[in-house]
Amino acid sequence: MLKNFVNKRDLPVFLGFIAIVLLAPIIMAPLGAGYPDLLQKFAIFGIFAIGFNILFGLTGYLSFGHAAFLGVGSYTAVWTFKLLTVNVVPAIFLSTLMGGLFALLIGVISLRRSGIYFSILTLAFAQMAYNLAYSVLTPITNGETGLQLTLNDSRVIDNMFREVSKTSLPSTDFFGLSMSGFSGFYFCAVVLIICFYISLRIFRSPFGVMLKAVKSNQERMSYTGLNTRPYTLAAFVISGMFAGLAGGLMAVTDPLAGAERMQWTVGGEVVLMTILGGAGTLIGPVLGAVTIKYFENIFSSLNDSILNSFFSFMPEPMQHVFTAVAGLFVGEGWHLTLGALFVVIVVFLPGGLMEGIGRIGKLFRRGGDDGDKKEPAAKFATPAE
Amino acid sequence: MDVILLQLLNGLDKGGAYALIALGLTLTFGTLGIVNFAHGALFMLGAFCAVTLKSLLNLQMVVLDPIKKTAWGTPLEIKTPYVEKWFGEFGSVLLEYSVPLSILLAIPIMLLIGVAIERGLIKHFYKRPHADQILVTFGLAIVMQEIVKSIFGANPIPQPAPEIFAGSADVGAWFGMNAGAVVYPWWRMVYLGFSAIIIAGVFSFLQFTTFGMVVRAGMADRETVGLMGIDIDRRFTIVFGLAAIVAGMAGVMYTPILSPDYHMGMDFLVLSFVVVVVGGMGSLPGAVAAGFLLGILQSFASLNEVKNIFPGIDQIIIYLVAVVTLLVRPRGLMGRKGVMES
Numbered sequence: 190m191l192k193n194f195v196n197k198r199d200l201p202v203f204l205g206f207i208a209i210v211l212l213a214p215i216i217m218a219p220l221g222a223g224y225p226d227l228l229q230k231f232a233i234f235g236i237f238a239i240g241f242n243i244l245f246g247l248t249g250y251l252s253f254g255h256a257a258f259l260g261v262g263s264y265t266a267v268w269t270f271k272l273l274t275v276n277v278v279p280a281i282f283l284s285t286l287m288g289g290l291f292a293l294l295i296g297v298i299s300l301r302r303s304g305i306y307f308s309i310l311t312l313a314f315a316q317m318a319y320n321l322a323y324s325v326l327t328p329i330t331n332g333e334t335g336l337q338l339t340l341n342d343s344r345v346i347d348n349m350f351r352e353v354s355k356t357s358l359p360s361t362d363f364f365g366l367s368m369s370g371f372s373g374f375y376f377c378a379v380v381l382i383i384c385f386y387i388s389l390r391i392f393r394s395p396f397g398v399m400l401k402a403v404k405s406n407q408e409r410m411s412y413t414g415l416n417t418r419p420y421t422l423a424a425f426v427i428s429g430m431f432a433g434l435a436g437g438l439m440a441v442t443d444p445l446a447g448a449e450r451m452q453w454t455v456g457g458e459v460v461l462m463t464i465l466g467g468a469g470t471l472i473g474p475v476l477g478a479v480t481i482k483y484f485e486n487i488f489s490s491l492n493d494s495i496l497n498s499f500f501s502f503m504p505e506p507m508q509h510v511f512t513a514v515a516g517l518f519v520g521e522g523w524h525l526t527l528g529a530l531f532v533v534i535v536v537f538l539p540g541g542l543m544e545g546i547g548r549i550g551k552l553f554r555r556g557g558d559d560g561d562k563k564e565p566a567a568k569f570a571t572p573a574e
Numbered sequence: 575m576d577v578i579l580l581q582l583l584n585g586l587d588k589g590g591a592y593a594l595i596a597l598g599l600t601l602t603f604g605t606l607g608i609v610n611f612a613h614g615a616l617f618m619l620g621a622f623c624a625v626t627l628k629s630l631l632n633l634q635m636v637v638l639d640p641i642k643k644t645a646w647g648t649p650l651e652i653k654t655p656y657v658e659k660w661f662g663e664f665g666s667v668l669l670e671y672s673v674p675l676s677i678l679l680a681i682p683i684m685l686l687i688g689v690a691i692e693r694g695l696i697k698h699f700y701k702r703p704h705a706d707q708i709l710v711t712f713g714l715a716i717v718m719q720e721i722v723k724s725i726f727g728a729n730p731i732p733q734p735a736p737e738i739f740a741g742s743a744d745v746g747a748w749f750g751m752n753a754g755a756v757v758y759p760w761w762r763m764v765y766l767g768f769s770a771i772i773i774a775g776v777f778s779f780l781q782f783t784t785f786g787m788v789v790r791a792g793m794a795d796r797e798t799v800g801l802m803g804i805d806i807d808r809r810f811t812i813v814f815g816l817a818a819i820v821a822g823m824a825g826v827m828y829t830p831i832l833s834p835d836y837h838m839g840m841d842f843l844v845l846s847f848v849v850v851v852v853g854g855m856g857s858l859p860g861a862v863a864a865g866f867l868l869g870i871l872q873s874f875a876s877l878n879e880v881k882n883i884f885p886g887i888d889q890i891i892i893y894l895v896a897v898v899t900l901l902v903r904p905r906g907l908m909g910r911k912g913v914m915e916s
Contacts, residue, residue: 302904305708306904308705309847309848309900314897317889320889321889323889326886460712522723525720525721528716528717528719531709532713532714
């Protein structure tokens with residue numbers, strides 16, 4: 190039965206992924222990241238990046254507009270909480286659906302062009318969505334304040350089936366299980382595993398192979414008589430749905446949606462995550478998302494006094510110099526680290542962290558005798574070209 | 575009539591900024607074939623050249639007044655900037671004109687930064703796909719903007735224009751309309767004139783000098799020019815420096831209109847990419863025309879009469895124009911055949 194479920198070669202990867210995700214609170218605890226807030230972020234941005242990777246990693250179409258779908262998903266989820274129920278199931282279904290719908294709309298238009306023009310078109314659409322959410326669409330988006338739950342929300346379904354408190358704001362739940370703390374994380378984790386599975390199946394399917402063919406040479410694909418548009422559009426819509434789902438999950442863990450989620454720099458962030466981890470690889474995007482979110486939280490919480498104690502083993506003048514230099518890169522300035530890291534990655538490791546891991550792995554294997562035997566595994570670890 | 579004239583003028587100065595940035599973007603794209611997402615950051619760096627010069631000129635000597643006291647009972651501090659102390663009257667003039675003077679500072683600095691970026695980083699990306707170029711320059715832009723943020727802080731730093739340009743011109747009166755019907759700030763007019771001069775300068779440099787001729791030949795057919803024994807790479811490096819200078823000067827002069835902060839580059843970058851695409855990738859006149867066109871369209875869209883018919887149009891007009899242009903005229907307004915057609 191398992192054979193139909195996952196390809197035999199991918200089984201260890203998939204099982205390993207499940208184990209790591211479910212044990213994440215224990216694994217990440219020594220690194221200072223074992224608390225549910227951050228773990229949730231890992232999972233949500235992991236989903237976002239997995240979806241983006243289905244578009245960028247497989248077809249090579251670089252979209253700067255995915256933040257729009259994220260925002261749409263968030264707004265949809267919060268509206269579902271407000272109008273229907275605070276149960277999260279309808280919310281995440283609807284936000285996925287809306288993300289997909291928006292992606293269909295934008296994709297049909299944007300995919301008429303490719304290359305840089307496609308990037309600009311998606312960027313233009315994302316900026317339009319962001320500007321409109323801030324201005325005319327204020328009745329729907331609540332403008333700068335952001336959309337949030339209030340006491341007089343109608344919540345039709347909740348009112349039918351259970352007592353609704355009139356004095357305190359409801360919290361989101363999954364059939365009674367509150368979506369805060371570790372239960373919230375495990376909900377996101379299960380969704381992440383499902384998404385990873387879907388992406389795995391897409392990568393190994395004929396559809397995925399077709400997308401890779403589009404990436405390597407679209408012209409040749411057209412010459413063979415294939416219309417590539419439906420394939421790329423499908424990829425775009427799927428990745429839009431993933432983004433909508435991620436946005437919905439953000440609202441699940443914190444029922445608040447703001448327009449800043451739609452800004453193109455957020456779309457830029459998911460690009461960074463995917464590239465950092467390794468575009469076109471299975472695990473890369475999740476790895477990239479975790480790395481960036483981890484450093485965002487850890488680096489931005491460091492300050493000069495912590496650095497000072499960190500460098501305290503040095504003689505005092507050196508300690509000050511090191512603190513001053515390192516201080517530029519942490520705390521408020523952690524974006525500088527991110528930008529610099531990103532430049533270094535693009536220049537030296539175009540395949541992202543996964544390529545780095547692959548290279549290190551090869552290095553070790555070269556020492557052993559069974560180098561040739563494990564070659565296929567190494568190929569799998571490097572990005573699919 | 576007066577409303578139309580006013581919006582036209584309002585659009586022109588913004589259009590001037592778009593055109594200058596788009597001109598630089600197109601230059602780098604046409605010569606080096608690089609899609610430079612760090613160009614907006616260069617504009618921002620130029621603006622901060624003005625901030626730097628002003629704070630340098632404003633270094634003050636503080637003397638405690640022996641007799642006078644402030645309301646709190648502490649001795650009154652008399653602050654005199656060093657330039658005023660050393661140069662007297664001339665020092666005050668220097669202070670007054672710090673923004674235009676910053677151009678003199680910006681030119682060498684931007685040239686240096688531009689050449690350093692090209693030689694140090696972008697050189698290695700000629701043969702890589704456009705996506706990689708976008709990504710690496712995007713990372714570079716983040717780095718530059720964060721460095722500026724760590725030095726100058728996150729808040730906008732206002733830069734006053736020189737006193738004579740501080741007021742507004744009653745443009746309407748010149749054309750025989752009622753006084754006060756069309757009022758336009760002097761500095762914006764200066765900016766408009768300035769951008770026209772720079773644009774004319776760049777065009778005549780490319781058109782009438784030998785260097786410019788070689789560059790144009792290189793844009794048309796790089797390989798052949800290289801085969802003729804001309805070191806085209808070196809020229810293109812200088813062109814990148816030139817583009818950086820243009821962006822930097824545009825930034826310097828824009829500071830009295832918009833107080834510079836560290837992310838102004840990103841805001842302008844997105845818009846100027848749209849401008850380049852509308853004008854046609856690789857077409858210099860197209861970039862300039864589209865810059866002014868979009869600036870004017872944007873200011874007309876923010877008219878109340880227009881906004882009442884299409885709510886929110888002022889927020890999205892530029893992007894809307896870009897989308898329509900890209901779909902209807904794939905090459906942009908004046909794009910050359912064979913450049914980035916896909």
